[in-house]
Amino acid sequence: MLTMQAVCAALAGALAELTSPASAITLLAAASVAVTPALAPALREPAPDRTGPGSRRTK
Structure with a gap:
C-alpha cells in the first residue's frame, strides 16, 4: 500500500x-x-465461524 x-x-x-494542479487533484479524486x-x-x-470446533460459548 505504501508503494501505491x-x-x-x-x-x-x-x-x-x-x-x-486543480485539474490533477480533481482527476485523482475522481479516480x-x-x-x-x-x-x-x-x-x-x-465473519468468523462461531459454530466450528474451538468456538467459545459465553453464558
Whole structure:
C-alpha cells in the first residue's frame, strides 16, 4: 500500500505538470472515488465461524 501511495503521488505530480494542479487533484479524486468501492469488497474479512470446533460459548 505504501508503494501505491508513492506511485499516486508521482502520478499527481506528473498530472499537475501537464495540467493545472486543480485539474490533477480533481482527476485523482475522481479516480479514488471509482477505485475505492471496487476494492472494498475484497478487503473485507469474512465473519468468523462461531459454530466450528474451538468456538467459545459465553453464558
